[in-house]
Amino acid sequence: MSGAARTPRIERVLPCVGWLRRYDGGLFRSDALAAVIVTIMLIPQSLAYALLAGLPPQVGLYASALPLVGYALFGSSNALAVGPVAVVSLMTAVAVGQFAAVGTPEYLGAALVLALLSGVMLIALGLLRLGFLASLLSHPVISGFITASGILIAASQLKHIFGIEASGHSLIELSGSLIEHIGEVNLPTLVIGALATVFLFWVRAQLKPLLKRIGFGERLADSFAKAGPVAAVIVTILAVEFLALDAAGVKVVGTIPQGLPPIAMPPFDPDLWQALLPSALLISVVGFVESVSVAQTLAAKRRERIQPDRELVGLGAANVASAFSGGYPVTGGFARSVVNFDAGARTPLAGVLTAGGIALTALLLTPLFQHLPKATLAATILVAVLSLVDLGAIKRTWVYSKKDFAAMMATILTVWTVGVEAGIIAGVSLSVVLFLARSARPHFARLGQVPGTHHFRNVKRHEVITSPEVLSLRIDESLYFANARWLEDKIYDMAIEDPKLRHVVLNCAAVNEIDASALESLEALIERLEAAGVSLHLAEVKGPVTDKLKRSDSFCSHAGRIYLSHYDALAALDPETTDQADKGARPERSTAAMHLSRKAEGA
Amino acid sequence: MSGAARTPRIERVLPCVGWLRRYDGGLFRSDALAAVIVTIMLIPQSLAYALLAGLPPQVGLYASALPLVGYALFGSSNALAVGPVAVVSLMTAVAVGQFAAVGTPEYLGAALVLALLSGVMLIALGLLRLGFLASLLSHPVISGFITASGILIAASQLKHIFGIEASGHSLIELSGSLIEHIGEVNLPTLVIGALATVFLFWVRAQLKPLLKRIGFGERLADSFAKAGPVAAVIVTILAVEFLALDAAGVKVVGTIPQGLPPIAMPPFDPDLWQALLPSALLISVVGFVESVSVAQTLAAKRRERIQPDRELVGLGAANVASAFSGGYPVTGGFARSVVNFDAGARTPLAGVLTAGGIALTALLLTPLFQHLPKATLAATILVAVLSLVDLGAIKRTWVYSKKDFAAMMATILTVWTVGVEAGIIAGVSLSVVLFLARSARPHFARLGQVPGTHHFRNVKRHEVITSPEVLSLRIDESLYFANARWLEDKIYDMAIEDPKLRHVVLNCAAVNEIDASALESLEALIERLEAAGVSLHLAEVKGPVTDKLKRSDSFCSHAGRIYLSHYDALAALDPETTDQADKGARPERSTAAMHLSRKAEGA
Known part of the structure; x- marks a missing residue:
């Protein structure tokens, strides 16, 4: 309260005024270095998550440009790196998939609407100070949700690694479909996919210690290790080009339109808007909870503070920006924000610079990705999401509280058997009912x-x-x-x-x-x-x-x-x-x- | 706890064993008198509520026979009169109307499924001792729901009184439709409907004091007043017969098949069952809350006790019996239970005797109702439901607690603008969220x-x-x-x-x-x-x-x-x-x- 009273009014509305006023060359050098590293990390990720969301690859790039500027203007975290993330991409695919077929203009339009609705909702929640609604997602429910979605996403990427067709929103449908089509496996695709996966796991687990042993410094070793996906992308593009593997059935990303993010208008269709409302709410809340916990953890490390209500507005602005620049729902990503923080990002300007890097990529570099195998992107996703899986949390929750464990398992099992949205709803409902049940029979x-x-x-x-x-x-x-x-x-x-x-x-x-x-x-x-x-x-x-x-x-x-x-x-x-x-x-x-x-x- | 320990095991499963063991001639005379009075009151009501539920009139009679026996075997209240009630009839019409057209065999089948599902759910809630779930319906929400439904039901009956066509599940749709068709009013129908309504309001408000003034005893005056609807039924049947009003466009009930309640099997259609589950849950909970508060009030007057978990099983048995004897969802009715109590019902056997009376009616008397105008039944419903409307409760809640008032108004407005099911869900969700909001920002x-x-x-x-x-x-x-x-x-x-x-x-x-x-x-x-x-x-x-x-x-x-x-x-x-x-x-x-x-x- 007293902290807010000391802040000038303009900074309460536009937090960026505060840090821009104190900006200097030293901060810029820190922010610029972080932006370069995050841009390199973000390029393959944004292409991959667009694939996961069922959208064309350039949509991933668009969602990684203007939204970062939107967040930088209104958000309160100095280290949060906003953009497409795995769980929200999956939720987008599920929500939009109910109303349009992948690859149609309607599918893309619905993704824009989803971004707009969730942006408006986040801003409204922030202005009305209703951030507490997000606290209805208890830690065990959100942790179970992330773990279950991680495994579901990993399973959904297997089709790209095997080079087969498979579909389904639940783990049961998905594995049934995978088993059915397993005979149609494409060998060159499988080789690329499997090698990329093994390589990326090796990079994640072994490269950094190895580099340090042979004399690299801590930070340089870390940066090299983070660039693993870029190396996989380059090597597999070259392999496809020189061995003409696309003719051998390896699916590639194909032509990506070159150019800056377009100015787009989400289609105005009241029925569609109404139908997408519940999904937009779930995406907003899940994205906010994920993002705010990352931002809080990082802020605490430098004894800074983030303001949850400002975070809501910041993420809302990012999503509105995404909706009008051809993107799809975004939020703060965990791994990416940690990289941004470790690389030295000191203010949200690092995000603006990253946005510039991605915009340049969209303008100049997209022809390079024409021969990028989808299997490589799938391997990137697979390795990224499996790091979200936290089976230890399930055990800790079991030991600490059977009630929380019940809510967690309800979430996990519903995500696997019914789907992501039903999983969140089941988890929240059960935690609320179990809480009320206790106070319903008081001591x-x-x-x-x-x-x-x-x-x-x-x-x-x-x-x-x-x-x-x-x-x-x-x-x-x-x-x-x-x-x-x-x-x-x-x-x-x-x-x-x-x-x-x-x-x-x-x-x-x-x-x-x-x-x-x-x-x-x-x-x-x-x-x-x-x-x-x-x-x-x-x-x-x-x-x-x-x-x-x-x-x-x-x-x-x-x-x-x-x-x-x-x-x-x-x-x-x-x-x-x-x-x-x-x-x-x-x-x-x-x-x-x-x-x-x-x-x-x-x- | 200790009370339950003293009760023999057989009585805990079948409470009827307890009162049957102590049964004697004095109890029988009391119960039989109450049964006669309730039967006379129940005949027009059961026909009317079937009309409200969109079902053939005999279904109302069937729902008033075997279900009463089911409740008598397992229920714990000595005065509760089970059968079709207004709110549950409206909810049945809404739920079933989504899947079948009024008048089709599928519509009737879906009503049977609804009764079966809600019966099984009630029994399960009782056996699992989950009655507390019903307490999530706070007093203001249930009171707002009953008031809003009462007005909605009254509006839905106007079409029968005016003799026009009109449809719609919300108050807005309904009034739009009424205004649209108001030119098609049938004069003889309006005369019958208006006279019956005025007569029934007069009976309710004035007849009992009048009879007492001219020397009738308290109980006799009361019994005459309760027979008002029967008088309206008889007079309007005679009017239609002698003036041939059905030829003048007065809609009548028509031929009602003669015979005891049939043994019926609810159709087995997994998709339909699944689709009806949420409606069945809402009907069960609303019916239970309504019924248990009546039962509790009446039991307290004689210093008896009812057991909520036993009530769940009793109402569940009643609904299962309804599903297998051609009926539809039932619960304990307020006015009817009060009459049963005042008329001297001492044990659930009064319900069994009432069931016998209704069964005899279905077997022998249905030809008498062929010329009964629908307008008379509509007048019966209108007068009955307007007595449920409690505008004073809205004011009292406003004065006592703004939070409770918010939940109440959310319920009322949602019932009127969207529908009954959405209204209940809105009210419960808002009360839970407001409660959590308080403990989310603790002192x-x-x-x-x-x-x-x-x-x-x-x-x-x-x-x-x-x-x-x-x-x-x-x-x-x-x-x-x-x-x-x-x-x-x-x-x-x-x-x-x-x-x-x-x-x-x-x-x-x-x-x-x-x-x-x-x-x-x-x-x-x-x-x-x-x-x-x-x-x-x-x-x-x-x-x-x-x-x-x-x-x-x-x-x-x-x-x-x-x-x-x-x-x-x-x-x-x-x-x-x-x-x-x-x-x-x-x-x-x-x-x-x-x-x-x-x-x-x-x-």
């Missing part, structure tokens, strides 16, 4: 007075004096719709069990809210208890809750009293027992015996 | 030591001593996915604001759970704070939470310590300040001043 304790004090404690844990006529209860949860009726029944049952009972005192010290459903249940409970000759009182009700209860006429006219402290209630309702307890009398034999027997039950 | 307080004691209290509300090196915080909510990241940021920001700070102590006395997302956030917070030279400690962590935290290796290796009490933590981390506070030193001028200035801000 509550029967209280008694600690002898010689005015304190009231759980009869199961302390030696206390209880009144024969007054039942004292404490509920450790707000009273709201999910637990209202259950508590109504529970309290009623406890109250009518003992015919000597005249009063129930509900201790509300832990009750932060009583909603309209709980109010109705309290009123119903008061009536039911009244019919049984028992009256209900409240004690230690918090100020805001009391204010609210006073607004209900029927509650005020029927309820017993609201006592300031539990002791006041008992002193008024059963002065005799309270007197004894005040004098420090030990609990009666019967109470103590009950207390012990309950302990024996392990209660 | 938290900065603590200080009350001089001369070991107590720590909110610095904004008490004169306390705070340590310059240790930040003490208390969070009044469980830590879970919806608030984890927000709290991580909040605590980090507060901790790095003051460069003198060395430690943060988090008081967890109000934390009932730390889920996997919150654990990851805590771990991230520990790392981020460590980088800033600040260490995080926990105090007063509840036993089960500590046990869980111990399962996480990375948490245990990085966190500071978990202290038993907040005082222990401060005494270890800043013994100097603690010493001063122990000696009862007053807060320093600066602290006190801060304290006062905060008070002035109204914090």
Whole structure:
């Protein structure tokens, strides 16, 4: 709050004004170096992710140019590298695939609409400060989702590596289709795909230590290792050109139109827009959660801060820019941002420079990629996404919490059997229901007075004096719709069990809210208890809750009293027992015996 | 719990064994009288609600026979009268109308499937003790839903009263269609419909007091008043017969097949079953919530109890019975159950006797209804549903809670503009999101030591001593996915604001759970704070939470310590300040001043 107050207003709207004002040559040299390295890494990735999204390769380049400028203007992270990423590309393919066939202008148009809708949604969420909605995606759900999608994406790339046709949105459909077509494997494609995959895995795992052993410095070794995909791209292009492998059935990227990203208008078709809304929402939320956790991790390393609401606007601007420059939905990528950070990016200008590099590539270098085998791109994707798979997280979650594990597995299995969108929905729904289920059956304790004090404690844990006529209860949860009726029944049952009972005192010290459903249940409970000759009182009700209860006429006219402290209630309702307890009398034999027997039950 | 233990096992499975064992002639006379009155009330209602559901009239009778026996065997309420009800009939029409045209065998088949699915779901929810899912329908949502549906149903009946064609599932479509066709009004139909409506409103409001004034007893007057619809039915049938009004364009019910409810098999079509699942779930939950609140209200009047899980099984059995005897989804009706109760029903046998009465009607009396005008049935529905409309509840909710009001209005407006199913979903989603939103931004307080004691209290509300090196915080909510990241940021920001700070102590006395997302956030917070030279400690962590935290290796290796009490933590981390506070030193001028200035801000 106070930090925001110190920031000039213009910087709150356009964070770039802040860092541009302090910009200098040293920052530029850092940013420019990072931009070169990220551009080299981004070229094969953007082509590959476009392939994964079912879009022409140049769309990947377009999505890596203007969107980065959009983010640089409005985003708050200095290191986040925005562009096409694996999971969002898969989600785009699934969403758009429902309304158009791959390769048609309608498919491309729907991808633009998806980018526009998710951009507008992200901006709206940011301006309305609704970033909290993203927190409904719990860590286990998002981690399970990424792992499951990673494996699904890897499986979807096998067809390119084997050079066969296969399709399907779920792992089951996909593997069925792969097995069916496995006889049609194209040997030259498989050789290229397999060699590229093995090479890229080797680069990732072995090259950096090797380079360091033979005398390279840490940073140079790292940069070489990151350029592995570029080497694979160059070598396989040369192999296709010199061995004429495309004639032997190796599928290549083909002619990519040369030129800067076009100014595009997403088609205006209200039915399509409405139909794409749910997918756009899911893509926005998943992209935001992914991106913000990367940005936060990197910001923390330099003791900087990112502002989630500004991130929403920044990513929104990136997606709107993508929609109007021939791209598709984008977000902050994990590996790419880490490279950007390690290479020394100090301000979002690094992103702008990267965008320039990609724009130059689109303008000048696309003819070079004509003979690039799709199998090489598939190998790039395969190696990248398998690094997202985190099976250790599944085990850690199992050990820590069975409930979180259930939500995680629901996500993973639904992604594999039904699809990515259903997976997210299943995971979020189950985590919300499991959370509500806990607060729907809240812990509550029967209280008694600690002898010689005015304190009231759980009869199961302390030696206390209880009144024969007054039942004292404490509920450790707000009273709201999910637990209202259950508590109504529970309290009623406890109250009518003992015919000597005249009063129930509900201790509300832990009750932060009583909603309209709980109010109705309290009123119903008061009536039911009244019919049984028992009256209900409240004690230690918090100020805001009391204010609210006073607004209900029927509650005020029927309820017993609201006592300031539990002791006041008992002193008024059963002065005799309270007197004894005040004098420090030990609990009666019967109470103590009950207390012990309950302990024996392990209660 | 203990109540259930005392009940013999057979009665827990078949509650009817219990009351049949204690059955006698006195109970039978009570039950039989109630059955006669309910049967007379149920005949026109069952014909009318079948019309509302778009089904042939006899289906209403079938749904009022065997289902009552199913409920009597397994249900736990002595007064609940099961059968077709308005809201569920409308929901059936909407659900089934998506897959088949009114009047086709497929339409009837789909209604049977819907009854079967919702019956099986209710039984499953009961056996799995998942009744709590129904509590996700908060009081304001269900009340808004009933009011909105009541008005929607009333509007849908106007076409029968005007004798015109009109269609539409939302209020907007419906009123558009009504206005379009208003020129085609059939005068004799309008006269019958209008007179029947006025008569029924008069009976409801005026007849009972009138009869009492002229000397009738309370109960007899009541019974006559409830027979109003029967009188309207008889008079309008005679009018049609003697004036040959059907030739003048008055639509009549027509020939109703004579005979006992048939043994029917719901068609087995996996695609249809799957497509109807969501509707069946909504119908089950809405029906259950409606029914259980009626049953509970009536049981409380005689100090009896109903068991929600048994109710689920009872209603489930009723729906399964309906599916196999040519009926459609049923539930406990409000008005009908009150009549049953007032007429003296003492056991579920009253329902079995009513079922017998309806079966006899289906066998012998259906020819009498051939000339019954649809306008009369529409008038019956109109008058019945307008009594469900509770505009006062909208105002009461507005006064009591704006959040509940928002959920209620979302339900009402969505029912009117989109439809009944969307309305329920909108209301439930909004109430859940608003609830999560509150716990996503929980209350938290900065603590200080009350001089001369070991107590720590909110610095904004008490004169306390705070340590310059240790930040003490208390969070009044469980830590879970919806608030984890927000709290991580909040605590980090507060901790790095003051460069003198060395430690943060988090008081967890109000934390009932730390889920996997919150654990990851805590771990991230520990790392981020460590980088800033600040260490995080926990105090007063509840036993089960500590046990869980111990399962996480990375948490245990990085966190500071978990202290038993907040005082222990401060005494270890800043013994100097603690010493001063122990000696009862007053807060320093600066602290006190801060304290006062905060008070002035109204914090």
